[in-house]
Amino acid sequence: MKTFHLEFGRLGGFLLRLMFTRAGWWYILMIAFIAAGAARQQINLMILLWALMIPPLVINLWFSGSMLSKIRVTRHLPWGVCAGDPFGVELEVTSNRRYFSVRGVSIFDPLQWEISKSMRSLFDYPGKHTPLVGRVHFASIPAHKTCTASYRGVLMHRGRYRLGPMTLRTEYPFGLVRYRKVIPETAELLVYPQLGTISSRWKELQRRRQEELSHLSQTRFGQRSGEFHSLRDYQTGDSFQWIHWKTSARLDRLVVRQFEQPHGRDTFLLVIPWIPENPEPIDYAYVERALSFTASMARDITQQGSCQLGLGIASTKPEFLLGPTSQTLLRDIFVRLAVAEADPEFSLKEYLRKYSNRIGSNHTLIVVTTKKLHLPELETVADPEDIWHLGGLYENMVQLIVPEGDLDELFSLDGRLSEDSNALLTEAGV
Incomplete structure (x- = not known):
């Protein structure tokens, strides 16, 4: 959880705004009317009434x-949340007044999606015309006490969201005057890609592929992986070693050693969020689906x-x-995917040239792309001594x-994710 402390004083750098409410303007108009009548008619009762209304x-x-x-005020918000999942922001308000309670204070916390310029022109996204605002209300905050309230919401688009600046507002006690204080401090909320379900078909395909690669490796080189587990009868394709x-x-029959396979297979997920020069909304939908699958x-x-x-x-x-x-690595992956931007320019050649030697040749390379790839020739991608390593990556690659x-x-x-999904913020009571 991220925590932000905001100190309020009478003079410290905050924007204080005063305005009369509709009831206040009617009240002032009534005072002026009575004052004019009292001055003109010289009626003591009207003068007394005017004096009592001031x-x-x-x-x-x-x-x-x-x-x-x-x-x-202390704001508590999560480090991040997945698109489509409900989240909550908690506000703690502590009154440092000596004697009197603070009453009738409302806090408004606007939320803005920091969308890229290219997407800004394509989507009528939530908050483009009317800002999303979380609101909480504190009926009473006793002196030297702390009260908490929260608002909850659902954001359907990944990316960075800016919370704040917060606005405090009160009309206590008579509702004639409204004071507002604007607090310039802001906070950031990361919304990760929407998560989904990997089907059993994918798991079955991966299991078969892993068995085929393991069998191929054993047939070619007599290699084994894992620790010794037990003995079993010889099967066609087993190494004589x-x-x-x-x-x-x-x-009086052939028996071979059986080795325990590791629990998981090393995997490298490569995402290519490509979009054309003049993208359509469907192009961004492809990118979002690729990022959701990767997450x-x-x-x-x-x-x-x-x-x-x-x-x-x-x-x-x-x-x-x-x-x-x-969990730390998973959170770092989610953060990178949350802020990833669709790009019309990418170079698989340059990426492999820079990072291929850091990926193990035994890794399963899963390439999730929005554009069909033409794999570059090995000689143009890597140095001669790295061609064998890169060839191993290609052999273990799934596109x-x-x-x-x-x-x-x-x-x-x-859940269904679309470009016109609305983000809903709901207020919760104290």
């Missing part, structure tokens, strides 16, 4: 201004067990992450092209 206005002016002084000759002679894959791999997991984003601002699976429907049977979103 104190409530003065008291309201004084109380409303003093209500917002000596207040300390695995035969346990003493046991085979005693049983869901990273989550599932992290849950499966210990292995190496990596993320690459091939764009003008390339990203590279690689390490053992952990998924989003516009061609490669993800349709492999992945489904938990």
Whole structure:
């Protein structure tokens, strides 16, 4: 959780605004009417009534201004949230007043999506015309006490969101005058790509592919992976190096060693968020689907067990992450995917030239792209001594092209995500 402390004083750098409410303007008009009548008719009762109407206005002016002084606000918000998932922002308000309670204070916390310029012209996104605002109301905050309230919402688009500046407002006690204080401090909320479900078909395809690659490696080089587990009967394709000759002679049949396979296979996820020069909304939808699939894959791999997991984003601002699976690595992957931007210019050649030697040749390379790739010739990508390593990556590569429907049977979103989805903010009481 991220926490932000905001100190309020009577004079410190905050914008204090005073305005009369509609009731206040009618009240002033009534005072003026009575004052004019009293001055013209010289009626003592009207003069007395005019005099009695002045104190409530003065008291309201004084109380409303003093209500917002000596207040300390703490905002609690999550480090990040996935698109489509509900989230909450908690506000703690502490009154440092000595005697009187703070009453009737409302806090407005605007939220703005920091969308890129290219997407700004395409989408009528939430908050473009009417800002999204979270609101909480505190009926009473006793002196030297802390009260909490929260608002909840759902954001349907990944990216950076800017919270603030907050506005405090009160009309206490008579509702004739409204004081507002604008606090310039802001906070940032990251919205990760929407998560979905990886189908059993994908898992079955990966299992078969892993068995084929393992069998091919064993047939070619007699290699094995994992620790010794047990003995079993010989099967066609098993390496002769695995035969346990003493046991085979005693049983009068061939018996081979069986090795325990590791819990997870090292995986590197490479995303290419390509869009054409003149994109349409559907092009951005392809990018979002690719990023959602990648985030869901990273989550599932992290849950499966210990292995190496990596993320690459091939764009003008390339990203590279690689390490053992952990919640820290998963959060870093989500952060990179949250701020990834669609790009009409990318160079797979340059990306592989820069990072291929840092990816193990035993990694499964899953390339999720919005454009069909023409794999560059090995000689043009790597140095001669790295050609063998890059060839191993190509052998273990799986290419998924989003516009061609490669993800349709492999992945489904938990909820429907579209460019016109609205972000809803709801207020919660104290």
